[in-house]
Amino acid sequence: MRRPKNIKQNDTSLQNHSELVKERTMKHAIFLAALLGMSAVAGVSCASLPETPATSAISREPFYAGLVTRAAQLKAQMDGFAPSLDARARPGFDAFVRDIRALAEDDMKAHLDLKARGTDSDLKCILKGVSLDLNIKMDAILAAKNEAELATAYQDMSLLLSDNIDVIVTPATAESGLDCIIEFGAG
Template identity: 40%
Template sequence: MSCDAIAFSALLWLASTGPTAAPNAVPALSAPASVAGEPLFADIVRRASGLRAQAEAYRKSLAADPAAPAVALPGAEAFGTGIAELSALDMKGHLTLKARGAVDDLKCILRGISQDLPEKLAAMSAARTVKEQDLALRDMVYLLNDNVEVITAPPQPAA
């Protein structure tokens, strides 16, 4: 038997005995189901959207002079309460996804947002000038926007 014939026979034998996928196997790179319609995650999106609009309104109300002293924001206490509640909901979302065995990035992002919200709120309170206040509010707007977009974006397969 020639070497070509032996190599061809070996190729056929390996192909016929190699591992095969189960008939109902899920592809390894399938995207996870969207959670945006679930009540917990829909509530997070609703609250983050409202708080983002409020933070944007705060930015628009600031004085034009960046060196001016920071001003008290109307309803700041209620805003802070809303941020604390949203932070707790983000952590609840993280824990919910973790309990489900989620392997996508959403659970980690929600945890990070939950930890970042109180820090951004503290930066807003610590601002001494309009410029510092505007920067803190801008960061808060971006974080709240991320909170909405990460939940409403179409799910992607795990990397």
């Protein structure tokens, strides 16, 4: 396409206009890049801050911290077992059973401690349930007739040990506790 003759005369003004548009575009691009760069830096700064998980005050008391440590150790052991009926006859399995039963007893002691303090009815109730369930899950492991039943029992025990840790470490919420009161009563 050909330019009209009168545009030739205005070539310098078009060239100046073109340079002005390029200059503005560059300024906008630089501004946008700076803005995006600042966002990226801010995003990196915020993202690099370590997230501190909330923990309950009670989980820092020695007795309750000990429950968490023991449950974590027993969970690691549990997760290391292969679902084999022969595993129950191996050395060390009897000690594992005793340690689970002892943890159940101490979870019940924790329930009674919290009941005596008159505080934290939710945790008090959950620890009572975990105490009862640990023995039930261990009985299921001991009663398993085949490897499929044993695998299910192992998984249930592993999940319960995780729950044992989580209920002590996680702070209570305002709406928690109603289910426990319904299941076990206010005491």
